[in-house]
Amino acid sequence: MVTEIRMPVFIVAIFCLEALIYLWSAWTAKQKDGNYFAISNKLIFEKCARNSGRVSAILNLIILFLIGYFGLNQIYSDKGNLDLFYNLITAFTINHLIHFLFITQNFTQKSKTIKLSDEKHGIFTFVCITLFPIFLWYFRNLNLALYIFIILHLFNVSYAFIDVLYNKIRVKSKVTLHNRLGIITTISAWIFIVFRILWNYRLT
DSSP states (O other), X not given: OGXXXXXXXXXXXXXXXXXXXXXXXXXXXXXXXXXXXXXXXXXXHHHHHHHHHHHHHHHHHHHHHHHHHHOHHHHHHOHHHHHHHHHHHHHHHHHHHHHHHHHHHHHHHTXXXXXXXXXXXXXXXXXXXXXXXHHHHHOOSOOHHXXXXXXXXXXXXXXXXXXXXXXXXXXXXXXXXXXXXXXXXXXXXXXXXXXXXXHHHHHO
16 A cells, blocks of 8 residues: 555655656757757756656645545544655655756756845745655644644645746746646645635534
C-alpha cells in the first residue's frame, strides 16, 4: 500500500525523476532543428525548471486532494495517512529545492540575475516551503493553531502556482490548455477542502 512506503523511497523517486527531467532536456538540446523536441543549449535549464515546476504542482494537488478526501483531523489520527502526508510534504519540498536550483542555473546560463525586489512573495513562499516539513516534524500534535497554519501555508503555495499559470496564459502562450487545467484543478481542490472543513464543522 502507498501508506506503507517509507520516506527514503519518496526521496529517491524524486531525485530519479528530476534526473530524468535533466537528461530529457539535455537530449532535446542535441537534436536537430527539424526535431519537434529540439531546443538550444541555453534553454536546457529553463526546460528543466518548467518541468520540475509541473512536478511540484502535481504533488501539491495530491496533497490538497488528500486533505480534501480525509480531512486533517482524520489524517493526524491515522498513522498510515499521517506518514503519507509527511512523505508527500517532504517530497514536495525536496522537489521544489531542485526546481529552484534549475531556476538559478537557468539565470546563470543566460547571464541574468534574479531581482529580489520583484520576487518578494516568491522568496517568502520558497522559505515557507523549505521550513514547512521541519515545522511539521517538530509540532506533531494537531491543534487549532497548527490546523490553521497548514491550511494557510498550502493556500499560499497554491496561490503562487495559480499566479504563475495565470501569467503564462496572460502573455498569450501558444500552449495554454494545461495551464488552464492546472488553475481549474487547483481551485477545485480548494473547493473540496473548504467543503470538508465546513462538513466537519457541521458534524461537531
